[in-house]
Amino acid sequence: MTFYKPRLEMLSDKEKGYLFGLFEGDGYSIYDRKRKHYIVDFYLNARKDEDIKKFLLKILYKIGLNPYVFEQEGKNCNRIRIRSKLFKEFIENQNYKNLNKDSKMGFLSGFIDAEGYVVPKKSTLGIVNTNKQLMGMCVNILNEANIYCSIRQRVRSKKDKLKSYLILISMKFKNTKHISQKVWRLGSCSAGRI
Numbered sequence: 352m353t354f355y356k357p358r359l360e361m362l363s364d365k366e367k368g369y370l371f372g373l374f375e376g377d378g379y380s381i382y383d384r385k386r387k388h389y390i391v392d393f394y395l396n397a398r399k400d401e402d403i404k405k406f407l408l409k410i411l412y413k414i415g416l417n418p419y420v421f422e423q424e425g426k427n428c429n430r431i432r433i434r435s436k437l438f439k440e441f442i443e444n445q446n447y448k449n450l451n452k453d454s455k456m457g458f459l460s461g462f463i464d465a466e467g468y469v470v471p472k473k474s475t476l477g478i479v480n481t482n483k484q485l486m487g488m489c490v491n492i493l494n495e496a497n498i499y500c501s502i503r504q505r506v507r508s509k510k511d512k513l514k515s516y517l518i519l520i521s522m523k524f525k526n527t528k529h530i531s532q533k534v535w536r537l538g539s540c541s542a543g544r545i
Contacts, residue, residue, distance in 0.1 A: 356415070356435075356437060357414045357415055357416050357435055357437050357438045357441070358414045358415045359414060359437070359438075359441055361413055361414050361415075362410070362413070362414060363453065363457075364451055364453035364454045364457065365453045365454065365456060365457035365460070365528075365530055366410050366413075366457060366530070367445070367454055367457060368450060368453065368454035368455060368456065368457025368458035368459075368460070368461065369410070369457040369458070369460050369461035369464075369530055370407075370410065370442065370457075370461060371442065371445040371454075371457075371458050371461060372457065372458035372459060372460060372461025372462035372463075372464075372465065373393060373403075373407065373461035373462070373464055373465050374391070374393065374442050374445075374461070374465075375458075375461075375462055375465065375485065376461070376462050376464075376465020376466040376480070377393055377394050377395060377465040377466075378391065378392065378393050378394075378442070378465075379391070379392045379393075379394070380392070380439050380442060380443055382439075388434050389434060389435060389436040389438075389439040389440075390432060390433070390434055390439065391432070391433045391435070391438055391439050391442055392430055392431065392432050392433075393407060393430070393431040394428055394429070394430055394431075395407075395428070395429045395431065396427060396428065396429075397422050397427045397428055397429045398427060400429070400464075400532075402532040402535070402536075403464045403532045403533070404420070404429055404431065406464075406530075406532050407431060408420070408431070411431075411433065416433055416435060416438060418431050418432060418433045419431070419432045419433075419434075420432075447488050452495075453528075455492045455495070455496075456492070456496070456527060456528060456529055456530075457530060458492070459489060459492050459493070459529070459531075460529045460530045460531035460534070461530075461531075462478065462485075462489060463476070463478060463529075463531045463533055463534060464531055464532050464533050466478050466479060466480045467479075467531070467533050468533070469533050469534065469536050469537050471536060471537050471538065474522050474537060475519070476519070476520040476521075476522065476524060476525075476534065476537070477517055477518060477519050477520065478517070478518045478520070479505065479515055479516070479517050479518075480515060480516060481513040481514060481515045481516070483514075483516055486502060486516045486518060487502075489518055490502050490518060493518075493520060493524070496527060497523075498520065498521050498523050498524050498527065499520075499521040499523065500518050500519060500520045500521060501518070501519050502516055502517065502518045503516065503517055504516055504517075505517045522537070525537055525538075
């Protein structure tokens with residue numbers, strides 16, 4: 352595997368936010384002391400999230416990274432692995448408090464792609480997560496953008512181990528300058544694809 356120094360300056364604020372949001376929902380980082388590797392992994396559904404995988408790879412290639420993609424046997428999961436100390440530090444050092452307007456919309460787009468769901472036939476958009484503080488931050492971003500949303504605690508199913516929360520989001524989100532691949536599944540968005 353070839354290692355590259357990422358050109359992080361080539362990322363727009365929205366793309367930085369997107370990576371941060373996707374990482375918060377479906378990411379993992381570790382330092383492998385034995386091999387001295389700095390690793391960032393993203394885990395995506397192998398069948399449903401092909402569009403998200405392509406978009407993520409496009410961003411990673413744009414900054415000069417060469418991610419390794421492999422499907423985990425029997426788990427319907429694509430793992431996208433990046434070995435880069437600078438990228439790991441970049442992802443881990445992101446802070447909610449330092450996000451500007453574009454970064455916030457990027458964060459929300461990435462988080463929706465990680466933890467969200469869409470039901471095109473019902474024009475439904477929602478996010479489910481167990482981190483109440485993180486969900487509160489998403490509600491704040493939506494409120495700042497004048498997009499109606501509601502948050503509530505979900506009723507636990509038999510397989511749930513932790514309390515989880517659900518944010519239902521107004522379809523007005525489709526008309527923002529988002530970069531969520533899942534929201535694009537709902538059909539035409541007036542903002543135009545980035």
